Amino acid sequence: MPELPDPVVPKLDAEALKARNRRNLWLGLALAAFVVLVMVTTIIRLHGALGVSERI
Numbered sequence: 586m587p588e589l590p591d592p593v594v595p596k597l598d599a600e601a602l603k604a605r606n607r608r609n610l611w612l613g614l615a616l617a618a619f620v621v622l623v624m625v626t627t628i629i630r631l632h633g634a635l636g637v638s639e640r641i
Contacts, residue, residue: 597605
């Protein structure tokens, strides 16, 4: 099996690093908001389903 060459990783300047960190922060916040939204939706749906057995 032939050996693959090492990938070339460009060096980022301070401005590019700051932009990447800001982008990662917003992606993390969006992911956390999505998780909270799914959790709240699930809790609301489960709470509404609790009375189903009483109606049968």
